[in-house]
Amino acid sequence: MSTVDTSTSPGAGSGVRAGEARRTPGLVPVAETLETTERHARPETPTPPVPSARERWAFWRLLGSELGLTFRRPRNLAMLAVIACVPVIIGVTLRIVGGQGGMGGIIADVAGNSLMLTFFALSFLVLLMMPVAVTVVAGDSVAGEAGAGTLRYLLAAPAGRTRLLLVKYLNAAIYAYAVTAVVALSALLTGLVLFPAGPVTLLSGTTITMAEGLLRILIAVGYVGAGMAALAAIGLALSTFTEVSIGAIAGTIVLVIVCQVLRAIPELDSITPYLLPTWFTNFDAVLRAPVDFGALREGLVAFGAYIALFGSIAWARFSGKDITS
Amino acid sequence: MRRGTFVRWGVPIATAAVIGAAIGAGPVIAAVSGEPVLPERTPQQLLADAAAATGKDGGLPPMSGTVQQTASLGLPALPQTGVESPLSLLSGSHEVKVWYGAHDKLRVAMPTQMNETNLILNGGQAWYYDSSSNTATKLTIKGEAGKQHRLPTPQPTDVTPQQVAERLLANVDQHTAVRVINNAEVAGRPAYQLVVAPKDPGSLVQEIRIALDGENYVPLQVQVYAKGSAEPAFQLGFTQVTFTPPAPENFTFTPPAGTKVEERTLGLDAAGQQAEQRAEHAKDVADQLKVVGDGWTSVAVVPFSPSDLAPAPTPATGSADAHDPFGGGGSDPSALLDSVLKSATPVSGTWGSGKLIKTKLVTALVTDDGRLLVGAVTPEEIIEAAGTK
Numbered sequence: 001m002s003t004v005d006t007s008t009s010p011g012a013g014s015g016v017r018a019g020e021a022r023r024t025p026g027l028v029p030v031a032e033t034l035e036t037t038e039r040h041a042r043p044e045t046p047t048p049p050v051p052s053a054r055e056r057w058a059f060w061r062l063l064g065s066e067l068g069l070t071f072r073r074p075r076n077l078a079m080l081a082v083i084a085c086v087p088v089i090i091g092v093t094l095r096i097v098g099g100q101g102g103m104g105g106i107i108a109d110v111a112g113n114s115l116m117l118t119f120f121a122l123s124f125l126v127l128l129m130m131p132v133a134v135t136v137v138a139g140d141s142v143a144g145e146a147g148a149g150t151l152r153y154l155l156a157a158p159a160g161r162t163r164l165l166l167v168k169y170l171n172a173a174i175y176a177y178a179v180t181a182v183v184a185l186s187a188l189l190t191g192l193v194l195f196p197a198g199p200v201t202l203l204s205g206t207t208i209t210m211a212e213g214l215l216r217i218l219i220a221v222g223y224v225g226a227g228m229a230a231l232a233a234i235g236l237a238l239s240t241f242t243e244v245s246i247g248a249i250a251g252t253i254v255l256v257i258v259c260q261v262l263r264a265i266p267e268l269d270s271i272t273p274y275l276l277p278t279w280f281t282n283f284d285a286v287l288r289a290p291v292d293f294g295a296l297r298e299g300l301v302a303f304g305a306y307i308a309l310f311g312s313i314a315w316a317r318f319s320g321k322d323i324t325s
Numbered sequence: 326m327r328r329g330t331f332v333r334w335g336v337p338i339a340t341a342a343v344i345g346a347a348i349g350a351g352p353v354i355a356a357v358s359g360e361p362v363l364p365e366r367t368p369q370q371l372l373a374d375a376a377a378a379t380g381k382d383g384g385l386p387p388m389s390g391t392v393q394q395t396a397s398l399g400l401p402a403l404p405q406t407g408v409e410s411p412l413s414l415l416s417g418s419h420e421v422k423v424w425y426g427a428h429d430k431l432r433v434a435m436p437t438q439m440n441e442t443n444l445i446l447n448g449g450q451a452w453y454y455d456s457s458s459n460t461a462t463k464l465t466i467k468g469e470a471g472k473q474h475r476l477p478t479p480q481p482t483d484v485t486p487q488q489v490a491e492r493l494l495a496n497v498d499q500h501t502a503v504r505v506i507n508n509a510e511v512a513g514r515p516a517y518q519l520v521v522a523p524k525d526p527g528s529l530v531q532e533i534r535i536a537l538d539g540e541n542y543v544p545l546q547v548q549v550y551a552k553g554s555a556e557p558a559f560q561l562g563f564t565q566v567t568f569t570p571p572a573p574e575n576f577t578f579t580p581p582a583g584t585k586v587e588e589r590t591l592g593l594d595a596a597g598q599q600a601e602q603r604a605e606h607a608k609d610v611a612d613q614l615k616v617v618g619d620g621w622t623s624v625a626v627v628p629f630s631p632s633d634l635a636p637a638p639t640p641a642t643g644s645a646d647a648h649d650p651f652g653g654g655g656s657d658p659s660a661l662l663d664s665v666l667k668s669a670t671p672v673s674g675t676w677g678s679g680k681l682i683k684t685k686l687v688t689a690l691v692t693d694d695g696r697l698l699v700g701a702v703t704p705e706e707i708i709e710a711a712g713t714k
Contacts, residue, residue: 108459112583123439201581203441204434205454205461206574269418274348284439290572292422292436294391294565305344312337320333 087121087187114191121187138172138235139249146243176228206289230303233310361515374542390566424571461580500620512563515539523621527706551685617710624700624710
């Protein structure tokens with residue numbers, strides 16, 4: 001952690017870490033690291049006096065410092081800013097075009113109610129832009145450290161590889177939720193400024209109150225965020241296989257694009273339920289009356305399966321990897 | 326390779342295995358747990374039960390669920406039409422949600438990506454709401470409110486397995502063998518499986534399986550198997566069903582603000598005027614229609630030339646074969662026909678020559694002397710039928 005901190009944000013939690021880094025920097029043999037992992041699994045840890053409480057504290061500390069790095073890194077902030085701009089652009093365009101009338105469907109819905117812009121923006125951005133932003137953070141998580149030569153210092157601390165991986169994943173997942181929330185908030189504010197507020201008309205033709213509409217936006221954000229977190233698991237898994245973070249990032253994005261192409265081919269209908277991006281757009285279930293919780297549940301199960309599978313792949317790779325950089 | 330490597334990679338492999346098992350669990354559990362045990366019923370008893378369950382007087386129990394329709398008819402590639410087009414139902418898989426309260430309380434919703442089409446039937450009035458065009462159509466039904474208008478042809482409103490099964494069961498006669506096979510599980514409920522199969526070997530239909538709920542004999546699934554294929558060519562059934570009365574708000578509809586509202590009064594039921602026109606049309610055609618053969622292998626012969634296809638449903642597909650639950654013509658038959666005719670095989674015989682169109686379930690022959698022959702029969706049968714003028 002110490003070197004990362006000096007390169008990007010001096011100070012954050014480096015004191016304690018530096019003190020604990022008692023091994024010589026260099027090759028961290030796997031056997032030793034495994035031992036470290038096992039040590040945490042067992043109750044008797046090498047530091048008996050204050051075991052679990054201190055470890056938990058260290059975990060949150062590490063996560064905090066990771067989050068600090070992620071949300072202070074200029075490129076991550078730039079991505080959030082760009083993504084926040086898109087709903088504004090969509091809203092302004094619809095405001096200009098929608099005034100001419102003759103628009104049907106979702107566009108008329110958006111022009112008719114301020115909350116609908118949120119759903120429209122989500123359904124538009126969830127296809128590619130949000131996955132790209134999430135992938136950049138997730139794909140960089142391990143490979144970036146390895147590429148910069150800071151991974152071995154992180155591992156030199158007796159934090160354990162499993163825990164480091166967990167911190168890296170939680171960091172990416174939180175960024176995924178941040179991306180989703182930024183889209184929703186930006187769209188919500190744009191909508192409130194540009195379009196009339198009031199009761200929301202659902203796709204089923206039923207009208208609900210604005211408070212309930214906001215609640216449904218919250219559900220949609222929770223769902224889409226979970227989908228992005230599932231994608232982050234793939235990014236993290238690829239990230240453990242390379243020392244070049246752009247490789248992991250590009251690999252994951254290519255995967256997303258390939259999935260979208262496969263979904264567009266009608267002959268391949270039978271495989272689409274197994275592709276992750278298929279489930280991203282299921283959040284429109286909240287726009288139906290009654291809310292189609294079945295569809296949401298199916299999607300969440302798919303996300304959970306992806307997280308479990310790629311999380312375990314990342315763990316298997318990372319815990320057995322020779323860290324040479 | 327280190328000792329621990331295998332152990333470590335065992336974790337993701339085990340995860341993948343668990344996920345794979347969960348995906349394939351349905352069939353596996355069904356296979357392991359065996360068929361559900363239900364009291365024995367003879368085919369005749371089941372037929373009577375099914376007729377009683379689908380009959381209008383008894384009435385179906387209130388229910389709601391998801392209906393999935395899958396068709397793989399082996400049609401040549403269809404032209405790209407709108408998502409909502411009935412033609413799109415001829416290939417691929419589609420899902421609708423059904424809420425059924427009573428014989429005059431019904432809601433059918435077809436959810437698509439960020440869109441939904443609803444048909445809400447409540448008492449004497451019906452609403453049709455399409456979120457993509459943001460229009461609500463109010464259909465007021467006069468006269469025979471809620472009573473189904475009986476027609477020989479399958480209707481676009483045949484969205485539930487009940488309606489299809491009812492039509493099928495009405496056609497059980499001396500050409501048909503009926504038997505009961507092992508019980509199955511449909512939409513998580515134990516069900517009887519009634520099989521109706523044509524006796525005539527010339528039919529393309531291998532058999533039709535109707536799954537009847539083990540408790541209340543409501544048809545849950547209809548599968549049509551074509552000769553020589555293990556997978557059903559056409560399947561319509563519940564993937565999820567509950568026999569509890571749906572919430573009343575499903576059957577009330579108030580057009581939302583900003584919606585274009587249209588009103589239409591129909592003399593008949595919701596399928597109304599269109600159905601009547603169809604009936605008229607079918608009658609016209611019936612005058613010119615000649616049926617060769619009977620039962621499952623009947624072949625309909627109608628005067629036909631590709632140029633007179635301007636008006637909607639292709640007459641013959643509608644009226645020819647009541648056994649086919651998917652007959653109703655599409656909205657864009659000429660485009661369909663064009664693409665179909667391109668892939669047709671030219672045939673000839675003593676009767677002249679023509680073009681043969683073969684799908685898994687239906688064979689059609691367009692002769693050069695202006696006849697169209699359609700039937701759920703083998704090409705040999707239809708060519709033979711072309712010979713009998």
